[in-house]
Amino acid sequence: MEISVAFPQATPASTFPPMAFDYYLFDDLLTPEEKALRKKVREVMEKEIAPIMTEYCEKAEFPFHVIPKLAELNVVGGTIQGYGCPGLSITGAAIAIKEIARVDASCSSFMMVQSSLALLSIANYGSEAQKLKYLPSMSQLKTTSCWALTEPNYGSDASSLGTTATKVNGGWILDGQKRWTGNCTFADVLIIMARNANTNRINGFIVKKDTAGLKITKIQNKIGLRIMQNGDIMLKKVFVADEDWLPSVHSFQQVNQLLLVARIMASWIAIGISAGVYDMCHRYLNERKQFGAPLAAFQITQEKLVLMLGNIQAMFLLGWRVCKLYEAGKMTPGHASLSKAWITRRARKTVSLGRELLGGNGLLTDFLVGKAFCDMEAIFTYDGTYDINNLVTGREITGFESFKPFLLAKASRL
Template structure:
């Protein structure tokens, strides 16, 4: 997609390698996603045929090192997330669930045997993972989860339910978080285990080219080595969420940029009162506001990426990007639709699809309210969650 705003010469802040990664993923999206995404969205279809292609592109577990993972930088991963979400939030969501959630959990908290068994296959797209944390009655407060794992001899028995779990119905392995007598622990659950049932949620008004599921766990029996040995307490799953939130801070810029570019192109060819609507002051104000917000969001995301690559990124800083960039992206997508007018409700144009998707992105991995309170606690020193 042309018409990428670069009012501040953002590209000069990137290395040659970073630009090359971005351009490669952009080319993939242009060739393999843009021509088909409206149809996939209309039919509520996730294109599983893209999974091996995404693996070949090197975006599955992109920021992880070893075990067959690509080992790219945080900035490169962020740029890839931005280009993927310019195609559709559902595509970036797949990469995020696979890499930032499921693979990161195994990479960070798994045993050597678990890493060797699963990570090379997941990086190659030969196995898909999901991440079971959210429950029907426990979203923003994961400490309230009721899924429980009890020890029975050398086995673990899991009972409970999870909701809004991306990819669960097509996954081979689920990272499931459960209460135990020793606090919250993580488990690797093969999805063909007796008692594990994943049911896609539908119909949906958002993230239609994506898969979210309900999971029920009924007396699911696991061997002792299913436990993620290094994961103890809520800090473990929350650290994985921060990996995903970092990618979201970049990804939403892609949805915003694609909305802006679509509106700009339309405004330059749509004639009203004998001139293109791009020549009207109100339209130019909208386009300028969108372009400026995109530039600001890119600078925030790049700052986080540089901090992450230096090993200095803090959770509250991730909340800045998740809150601010997502909020800006939704506003841009909605405003872009207004420039396209009545034609903007057609699937031919992307902004309304992006706006609908971003409502889900705004909610998952922490709502606006949660990230506001994270930042409020950091600023004041007074947690206000309870």
């Protein structure tokens, strides 16, 4: 979908701008394999997704016809070794998700759910039979998936989830609700987290689409991540055979291990969104003229552009360092949470500056920035809000847990 030809003020994002700068030469931090992967992902996203993202954003629909192109990137499965997965470094997986998000945040979120939550759940906590059955087709995107933790009454307080799993002969009965589950409207398999009615512990289950008692409804009227399909899930006496119970999920702490990886990826999605907005603004300011000169020639626009550039450099360095800590086995929950909280907040400010720089055109999806501005609000919130992630890091550095109001916490100790 092109902008009106009557007012050709600048090139729309359907023709995506090249990367403006590697200002601090971050290429020096990447391996040749990571550079090659970045190049491949960037080319596919600019060629296949950029020309259609405005159309699908306006329709709030997912472009299913591009799934084979995304599969060809060979990045789904991230760091998982074997079973058809690519076995990337966490840095390589982060660079790939960043390049996807640079063009479209919904596609990157779709890939993150598939790779860093659903596949990783089976790879880390599934049986060998489950890994052999599901991972090869999921890594090739022949089988799509979602990961359901959040519920209508339990968002930040996810560990208190109310969906139950009751043991019966030959399997389990699931009852409950899930909300905001990405990909669930079309997922072939759903990874459902539920509370074991006998042990009160959190367990994981693989639920196939069209299972009796399973009802999924698309969430309408989103302002951000409109291309990604989020939905509500109702489970009423859904039977799951024993063979689809994830045998190694027994606590919320194990669920948290998955969220740590997701928070790293969410950080890099925010970096990618910011980089795409910067590249768009850099081109736009050189093309758009006012007062007889390109906008790029004015002091105030240069100052905002430099602020954006500085933010992106800092975000990249923090994201890169967290990846290296993960690879060295030194990353803590606080590291991942601070990365997600700080980077997404900085990214939020960065895309806001981009919106200012484009003036009225910053409100249009045609130039990416208005779309990215709304998408960034979703990234700021999912995989743990800014406040919750700060509290995770705060607990780690002080030794005090402050998730519950003081009086409630005090009462629980009596």
